[in-house]
Every structure is written in structure tokens, then in C-alpha cells.
Amino acid sequence: MEVKTSLLDNMIGVGDMVLLEPLSEDSFIENLKNRFEHNEIYTYIGSVVISMNPYRTLPIFTPDKVEEYRNRNFYELSPHIYALADEAYRSLRDQDKDQCILITGESGAGKTEASKLVMSYVAAVCGKGQEVNKVKEQLLQSNPVLEAFGNAKTVRNDNSSRFGKYMDIEFDFKGDPLGGVISNYLLEKSRVVKQPRGERNFHVFYQLLSGASDESLKKLKLHRDFSKYNYLSLDSAAVNGLDDAANFRTVRNAMQIVGFMEDEVQSVLELVAAVLKLGNIEFKPDSRSNGSDESRIKDKNDLKEMCELLGIEQSVLERAFSYRTVEAKSEKVSTTLNVAQAYYARDALAKNLYSRLFSWLVTRINESIKAQGKTRHKVMGVLDIYGFEIFEDNSFEQFIINYCNEKLQQIFIELTLREEQEEYIREGIEWTNIEYFNNAVICDLIENNKNGILAMLDEECLRPGTVTDETFLDKLSTICAEHLHFESRLSKNSKFLTDHSLPHNCFRIQHYAGKVLYRAEGFVDKNNDLLYRDLSQAMYKANHSLIKQLFPEGNPAKVNLKRPPTAGFQFKASVGTLMRNLQTKNPNYIRCIKPNDKKASHIFTDSLVRHQVRYLGLMENVRVRRAGYAFRQPYEPCLERYKMLCKRTWPHWQGPAREGVEVMMSALPVQAEEFSYGRSKIFIRNPRTLFFLEERRRQCLQDLATLIQKIYRGWKCRTHFLLLKKSQIVVSAWYRRYAQQKKYQKIKSATTVVQSYTRGWQARKLLRELKHQKRCEEAVTTISAFWHGTQARRELRRLKEEARRKHAVAVIWAYWQGLKIRREYRKFFRANAGRKIYDFTIQRIMQKYFLGLKSTMPSMSPIDKNWPARPYLFLGGVHSELRRIFHLWRCKKYRSKFTEEKKAVYEEKLEASEIFKDKKALYPSSVSQPFKGDYLEINKNPKYQKLSIAMEDKVLLADVVNKINRANGKGTARLFLLTKNSVVLADQKTGQVKASVPLPDLSSVSVSTQSDGFFALKLKEGSASAVKGDFLLSSEHLIEIITKIHRMGTRAADREQLDIDISDEFLVQFKHDKVCVKFIPGVPKNGNSVSCKRKNNRLLEVSVPSTA
Ligand SMILES: Nc1ncnc2c1ncn2[C@@H]1O[C@H](COP(=O)(O)OP(=O)(O)OP(=O)(O)O)[C@@H](O)[C@H]1O
């Protein structure tokens, strides 16, 4: 819920002077002081804002403050310039009413700052967007440019605006700024040529000299040193807190943003430089031959430079400073200028140059910032113009300024009263005439076309003949003598004849804000504002586009013999336009007051403030505002604020707000004439009544606060109590649950224990019973078993006894029978019965033995060693003989199954066994190898076809052997063929027979006991084959080869048995040498194979790897 606040909340003093009670100048100032001391620099007089210059930065212009005041009603928050700006902006945007903000006050009171605050507030709250922001920026940036050229340091203000400024900001229907128009008034141009002590010329001169680069200064023919220029006062060239160089950059930047072209900026700076140069031109007197006074330029260097800058011919300007040409009808009269006149002309030119440059700048800025398009715009005007000026020495300028202020006061009165009246009519309140001072009469004194002061001054200026300030004052005194607000020593009014406070050369006007004494001196001159035509023509001739524009009257083609309008006339006209402009708008006033003369914060000088309060007519403001009703407020907020004052309206009023207010007011002890009911507002005549209401409200609020506090406390305690209660219930519930749970657990475990004991007891009992039962059953079983056993054994014993008896009976009977038989037959068989019984028994036993043997015969395998056990000892010999016979028989059976070849093979194997078994280590490995004989398949292999054919007998063995070279022991592969008659060695590749040894030539064969395959075929000495010597060969099939060779020897009947010598050392005959072949068991040198090496003539060593 939005909290409705009011200006009346937390007020320091009174926020609105209308509510001041009692109203007097003292209380007014006291209120201002009180507020100022509490940093409340703004105070209202109705809708007028009084602004005190704080001379320090207050934290009340932040973006947060902008937000706070945005869209809030004027009287809702404490007084602030933002409230006024917001009110003006909203009524412009929402009600389509053009607005003007009139800011007045004396120099240094904060008008310019206030105008900037208003502009920045409006810029902050209005629409946003690229285009809008650009416009805002241009509008805001026009300030630094105008301040540089139009502001100066004065004794009263370090940044004093030396011109009046009115700016119209135009908005579209949405309230977005479109552009603006600036009007300037009365630039204090005399400052260009002369400044009072402690003051400076316009800022721009100092900014240019401090901030421009060396290069651009050179271009402008300037020196950085201020002291080189006569027009610049030196005593206060540097101002505290003012950085001219930085400001120069700001100004240049601002000019760029506003839209000045680079060459325009340059032209402007050239003109500024030209003014400085102009000030340095000095004249010296010179006398002419005809005796007239003349002047001459002392040092033409500055003149030359200035002419170069502006593109003026030097001689033209020089002449213009020396002569004055007056044209009357068709006549032209030239007169020479004396030194004073020349200086006057120079200064007039400088002033004109500068003031025209300033006006041009304003026009140029207007060109940039003017709104585009032709749609009707809403306008907000901001007027920042000098306030009333009352100095000790007041001149033409003060007169004009005060005239302007009179006019402003007049429209204030007019508009305020009109507004007041309109509001009364709108609200249906009866209009009562208001007593106030109407300053129209003073305005008339000054501006009346016939006998107004300005009209008379113009008349005097235009009058032929000698015109002086004195003649003007005379005239004034004569004509205005009767006027109530005009005072002069010369007037007929005897009252002033002896008034010594009024000097003879002065006149006094009783302005609405006080009496002001004007010195008539300089009125005529300043009003004339003469610039000699020669000078304007010289300027026009300049080859400089800007200068040409500034002096259009110098155009010889458009020579105008009429005098230019006077300054007074021009000002009156522009004030007239301004007033007409303002009258169409809704005015908003900001009255600025400066609290002290020292530009210091926290100092409030009563007398100074009193002076300003007087001449700003603030008391008058309050009186006008309070003339009817001091306070008014719409019914809704009024009811909202004061409804607690009446029981019927508190806390809620259901009907219309007005009725609510009526009910409320009737319930209060307030006199009926103290207030009036308008259509939408209640009007309260006296602030007293309002304060009464406020006081009652405050009391009510206190009571209400107590009530609220009471209720709140009650509620809080109750809630707390309820919470505690609830908590207690929850806690106790939980506790009970917990306790019950515990108890239950206990009972449960006790029950379980009891239960288990009972069950255990029962079970044990049952077990005991069952065990007893089982034991009984077992006992029964045992007993019965024992019983049955006893019975059975008894029975068995009985049966055995019986059987023994029966056997005994049978034996006895048999014996008896035998005895009987033997007795009976003894006589017949006594001689050979025993032999026969014996034989019979033996026969029976043998029969049984053989039949048994038949069924237990072992298998037919010759290697089966099984044989049934011997049944009777006496059959021992038979039994083993039978075994031998059976074995031989089954061997025969086995052999009979063999084919011839197989038989031969087995015979060979048998023979091999006879030769080698247990003699040579190689033998066991050969047992399982079948003797294949022809390993080369010599008959089938086409490679050995020739060899096969060459063999006469059948080849019994063909194999590849290694023939050991007799010389070195190395082996060569040879084919080894064995036929029944010979051993043949042939070449392995070609099959060519290398050696053929008939078997009968072999004497013996030697082999080692080792596992090697070496064998030596020893030849019979003297045989044909023995020429080369014995053969030392090695073969994988050694056993087979030797067996076969041996067999051939045994078979042939005509041959001797071949000796097989098995030993590890034997002799062989190699040609003529007997060589010992020695087999060395052990690790061979190279690998696992057998190596053979001829050691010397007698020894050939064969290393045989051990088989282990
Ligand atoms: N609201 C403010 N907050 C802080 N300082 C302020 C404020 N208003 C004015 N000042 C100070 O006072 C000085 C003078 O203010 P400003 O230039 O606005 O006066 P002015 O009324 O325009 O004077 P002039 O008539 O000479 O132009 C400012 O430079 C500034 O230092």
C-alpha cells in the first residue's frame, strides 16, 4: 500500500509560507533561517518555490531524489525544486498546458543553477531513446557554450550570467523533448572593455588563452600571457575553483555536440582574438594644420594583426578610427576624431563585435536545437534573468533590469490572481476582492509610450540640438513630477526639494520592491549605443564570413539613414514579446535568495536576506496568496489525512469524500467562516485552522499509535501464547507418546522374557517327556533286540546243536554204515580197494583241476604273464609245465599269423637286438623304428632311375649317409645302397656310383658304444676295394644298416661271419695310415650334434653329446 505523505509531515518551521502564523517580515525571515539551518533550502509560497543558495553540494539532487519526486503531488513531499519541475512537466505532458518557469533573484542567488536543475530533472524524467537523448544532450550542452561567452566572474558571483536568458523547450505529445529556442537579453557588453575592480571579463577570453594549444594561439596571433591584453583585468585573472583550461575543452566539446562546424568554431575564436587585439590599439593625439584635434594609432602592430585575422584592409580600419562620416540627405561630412573619440570608437566596436558575436552564437545554437517538423508542440519556458538590482550607484542597466522585474512581478500578480480567481470560480467559491499592491502604475511610469521614462529618453536621444543626461533629467522631472512613484530634486514636488538623500543628478523610482536611486549619467549614451558608420562599413568589408554577417548595416548598398533603434526601445520591445509569451503559459516561480555576501555556506545574513525578501516582493507574494483562503486541498486527500478526527469518518468513510469532510468538519470545533466547501476542494481561510487540524491529527495519531501498539502487543502476546500452548501440546503429546512407547517396550520385553521362560520350561518339559518316551522306546527296542538276540542265539545254538547232533548222527551213521559196509565187504575188497579209492580220488581231483584250468585260462597274448594259481601242492610241476607249454603254443599261434616280410623284419629286429642290445646307447631308440630299407624309394624316384638300373641286385637298403672325409673329418652326403652282394656309395645329386664294395671285401664293421651314428666299414687287406682305405660313415639308420650288412654275412654260406666291433676306440685304415677313431662323450662344442675332427695323422676325434 502506498503511504500517503504530506508536506506537513516532519516540517521544519513551515514548508509553505502561506501557513506562516503570524505573518510578518520577521517571522518570514526567521522561518527561512530556521529551515536554512536545517539544510532545508527550499520553501514554498503556495506554488512558488523560494530557493536559498546553500553554497555547497547537498545530497538532494541525486537520481534517487529524482525518483522520489517523480509523479508525486506538489504538496506530498517536503519542498523541492524537483517538485516544481515535476508539477510543471506533468501538467505540460498530461494537461497539454504550456509552462514557463520564472527564476529570479539577485546575482549569485542560484538562478542559473536552479535552471540547470530544472532542465536536468526534466531530462531525467522524460522519455528516452537515441533521438531524444541527442536532443536532450544538445539542449543541456548549450549551457556551457553560453556560459563561456555570457558569464563572468563578478564580486558577487564567480560565474555570474551577464545576460538574461529565456529558453523554450519544446516537447511532443508524449512529453519527449524535440528541441528548443533560446532568447537572450541585455548582454552586459560594457564588461568587454572595462571591468570593475575584482571582476573579470567574460570567461571565454581567459579560457582561450589558458586552454588553446600553442599552435592555435599562434594561428590566432595571441600570447598566453593575460597581462598583454588591455581588455583583461589582471587583479582577478585566476579564480579559485575555476579551471579555465579544462573549461575551454568542455566548451569546445559542447560546441561540437551542439553542432558547430570546425570552421565556425575557428571563426568565433578569431573574433574573440580580434576583440583582444582591438583593446591593445592605442591612440596618441596629433594636431592638424587647420588646428583640429586628431588622433593617431600608436603602434600599428596589433591593428595589423587584427586586420589579418579578420581579413580587413588595414588602411580602411585605420581611417575608420580617425574619421567619422555623417551622412545627411545627400551630403556626406567627414570629421576627424580626437583621441577620446577614437577610444570611444574602438570600445564601441569591441562591444558591438562581442555582443553581436554573442547574439550570433544564440542564433546558431537555436538553428541546431530547433525542433524539426511543424506539428504543434508543447512548450516549457525557463527564464533565468537578473533579479531586482539595487546598488549604491544605479545606472541605465539597473533601470532596465528593474523594469523587466516590474513586468515580471506584474504578470505574477496577474497570473496568480487570475489563477486564484479561476480556481474560486471553478470551485464555486464566492470571490472576495483581494487587497494587494498592483505595480501596473510603475510599469506605466517606465514604458508609457507617451510620457514613460523610456519614451522620453528616446525622444531626448533623437532630438536635434545638444542632448545631455541633464537635459534628459530635466525633462523627466518636469513630466513625471506628479507621479507617485517618481522622485527627483528637480521635480515640482516640494517634498523632495530638501531631500538630501536624493542628489541633483539622480532620480528615484519607488519600485514595488523598494526605492531605487538612478544616476542619470550615461543614460543618453547607453541608450544611443552608437557605432560609427565608418566602423560598421569597415567591418562589412572584411574578408571574413562571420564578421560580414554581424555588421549587415555596413553594406553600402543598403545605407539606412535612419538611426538604429535605441537600446531602451529594443529592450522594451523584447520585454514586451517575452511578457506576451509568458502570459500564454502557466507560470511557475522560483525565487532565489542568497544567504550571505561571502559565497560561504552555513552563513545566514539577516539583513541581506531581508533586503532580498523585500525587493523580490515575497511578502507581497504571500499576501496575494493568502488573500482569499490560505490553504486548499482536494476532498480525498483531506479526508484521508484528517478522517481520524471524527468517529464517524474513522476508520472508513463509505460515502463521497466531500460528505465525509463535511461530517468531519462539523464534528470539529471550527467556526464556519474559517472554511468553505468548493466543488472538489476544501478551502481553509486561516493557517491557524490548518494547524489546529494538524495538531488534532497529531494527537489522534498518538492515540492511534498507542491503540495500534496496544493491539499489536496484545496480538503479539496472544500469538506468542498460542504458539507456546500449541508447542506445549505438541511437546507433551510427543513426550507421552515417548513415555508410553518406553513403557510398552518394557512390558513387551518383560512379556517376551516371561514368555520365553515359560516356553523354555514347557519345551524342556516336553523334551524331557519326549526323551523319556524315546528312551522308553529305545529301551523296549534294545530289550526286544536283546531278547530277540537271546532268542535267536538260543535258537542258533539249538539249531547248531541240532545240526551237530544231526551231523554227528550222520557221521556216526556213516561210520556205522561204513563200518557195516567195510565189515560186510571187507572180505571182498580188502586187497586193492585202497588203491582204487586213491586213484579214483586222484582222478576226480585232476578232472576238477583241468576243468577249472579250462575256465581260468589267460589270454592269447604272448606278453600276458597271468597264469592261474596252483590249486594243489602236488600239482606244482604240472602246473608250471602247462604254463610253459601254453606260452609256447600261443607264441607259435602268434607267429603263425605273420607274413613273410613281417617275419623277415622281426628277424632283422631280433638280429639287431642280438647285436646291439645293451652294447650301444643308440639301440633303444631304434627299437620302435620300423626297418624301412629303401628310404629313397629308389625304384620310384625318377632321380635315381639311372642308379636303380645300374644296380644289378635288388636294393635292400637305400639311404643318405654322411661320408666322413678321411683328411679332415668333415662329412659329405652320399647315397648308401646295400644289395645282397655289395655296398654302394653314390653321389647324392647325380646318382653316380662313387664306390662299390663287394660284401666279401668287408672284414668288419666298427661302431661306438655311444648314441652316435658313426660306423666304419673295414675292408679286408689286399682286397680291391681297400685301396683308398676304410670307409667312415655316419647314418641316422645305423642300427638297420649294420644289422642288414651283418645279416647278409650270416646268410651267405660262402662268406665269413662279419665282425661287429663295438667300442669307443677303434682303428681304421685310411690309405696308408692307421687312424684311431676316438669317441668322446660329453658336451660337444657346437650345439647338440656330433662333431668329428681329424686331430692328427693318428687320431680322429668324435664328440658325442651325452644322452643324459
Ligand atoms: N542549489 C545549489 N547547490 C549548490 N550550490 C549552488 C546552488 N545554487 C547556486 N549555488 C552556488 O552559487 C553560485 C552562484 O549561482 P548562480 O550562478 O546560479 O547564480 P545566479 O543567480 O545565476 O547569479 P547571476 O545572476 O550572477 O548569474 C554557483 O556557482 C554555485 O556555486
Ligand SMILES: [Mg+2]
Ligand atoms: Mg546566472
